[in-house]
Amino acid sequence: MNKIAFIGGGNMASSIIGGMLANGFQPEQICVGNRGAEKCQRLNQTYGIAATSDNHAAVAGADIVVMAVKPQVMGSVITELVSSIKPGTVVVSVAAGIQLSNLEEWLGESRAIIRVMPNTPSMVRCGAAGLFANELVSSEQKASVEAMFNAVGISCWVDDEAKIDAVTAVSGSGPAYFFLMMEAMQKVGQELGLSEQVARELTIQTALGAAQMASTSEHNTTDLRLQVSSPGGTTQAAIAKFQSLDVEDTFRQAMEAARNRAREMAAEFGN
Ligand SMILES: NC(=O)c1ccc[n+]([C@@H]2O[C@H](COP(=O)([O-])OP(=O)(O)OC[C@H]3O[C@@H](n4cnc5c(N)ncnc54)[C@H](OP(=O)(O)O)[C@@H]3O)[C@@H](O)[C@H]2O)c1
Missing domain, CATH: 1.10.3730.10 (ProC C-terminal domain-like)
Structure with a gap:
């Protein structure tokens, strides 16, 4: 059973977590790191999952780390956190406009990384997400991450990162x-x-x-x-x-x- 950490527990993370729990994922698998304590408490009460304002504690031992903070703060949040993400973890970014090259720069080049462009109907389990993986992502990791997004709708892999911008134009917006x-x-x-x-x-x-x-x-x-x-x-x-x-x-x-x-x-x- 994969351990999954979300960094940023706002609208997008909450929608995905809600869908995952309704589709067979277990609350014990999921931990959220979120800046404000109030949201941590709400996530804990709503979903019975662990939530903390200590991002380092949230990612400790995680197999999948989903970065769900706003694009503007992504670089600083990852740079501060990277030493606590264990080797072999796949890092998933749902941030609009943050490219793989940026993520590789902040995380180090030997990381398995997936970029995802989800959309708001994920909140009602009718989402549509486009995914792109770098070459270090294993087929098992791809399947695990795909299952997370399928829990809130459908997901499609694209074979070229530039196509994520087309996904943004079709389903993101x-x-x-x-x-x-x-x-x-x-x-x-x-x-x-x-x-x-x-x-x-x-x-x-x-x-x-x-x-x-x-x-x-x-x-x-x-x-x-x-x-x-x-x-x-x-x-x-x-x-x-x-x-x-x-x-x-x-x-x-x-x-x-x-x-x-x-x-x-x-x-x-x-x-
Ligand atoms: N919503 C969408 O439809 C949609 C679609 C596609 C992509 N996305 C992407 O999803 C990401 C999140 O969007 P959202 O709509 O979920 O935004 P949101 O509701 O504002 O959530 C962002 C969360 O990040 C938390 N946060 C900020 N700084 C943090 C830090 N240093 N450490 C831990 N948590 C921190 C905030 O906590 P506090 O509020 O407690 O400060 C907030 O709960 C964005 O990158 C966006 O591009 C969203």
């Missing part, structure tokens, strides 16, 4: 794209005469239904769209309008902006 679309649909639904509550309920259920259909159907999303867009019908009228406004290019520009921002963050936080 993606929940907000859907929130934006839902916000617009609710607003316009109200303008068309629906009450706030009805517009909200119909929008949310439609998003849920479309995602459920896309994930369970044997057809791709283009086919699913065409199936509900009869020529001369209402859906076709709406889709034609979207296409005349070049929605695909709007997404291209928005997602490239997210990818570019991830690259800039790497330069900002990496030193």
Whole structure:
């Protein structure tokens, strides 16, 4: 049974821990190091796990150390902690914009390291995470870390670190794209005469239904769209309008902006 330490016990760490415990991981396996004592107490009470404001104590003997502090403080927290992380431990970073080269510099080059880009729906066990490992990570370590992220959703390995920036643009920032679309649909639904509550309920259920259909159907999303867009019908009228406004290019520009921002963050936080 792997011993797993989290450094930083905020939103992302709590979501992952909640999912892990619901999926067969044991409270005795998990220990959190978090700056503030109040959060330590809450984590202990909520999940029955050990939590301490002493990061060194948290990582003592850990097989997996998950770094879940903000990118801005990652370098200083790791540098201060590195001597207490035992050799052979795999270090996992969930921080946006922190590159493997930075982690290797702070941890030393002989460390097994995995970069993960999770997303906020991890909180409701519908997360989507992209993972990239350096060459020192064993297949057993990969499987163990994958199991942690599968406990809060799905996980996909990428074969090139640069693709983590693409993962950031698709699933890392993606929940907000859907929130934006839902916000617009609710607003316009109200303008068309629906009450706030009805517009909200119909929008949310439609998003849920479309995602459920896309994930369970044997057809791709283009086919699913065409199936509900009869020529001369209402859906076709709406889709034609979207296409005349070049929605695909709007997404291209928005997602490239997210990818570019991830690259800039790497330069900002990496030193
Ligand atoms: N939330 C997301 O959707 C999401 C998505 C992708 C990636 N991430 C990444 O996940 C990481 C954490 O994000 P978050 O949303 O969970 O942030 P958060 O809720 O602010 O959690 C960060 C935690 O780090 C703790 N901390 C700060 N300095 C520390 C130190 N020196 N030692 C130990 N703990 C320390 C804070 O403790 P106190 O509050 O007690 O000071 C806080 O509980 C970030 O790197 C972020 O890029 C998050």
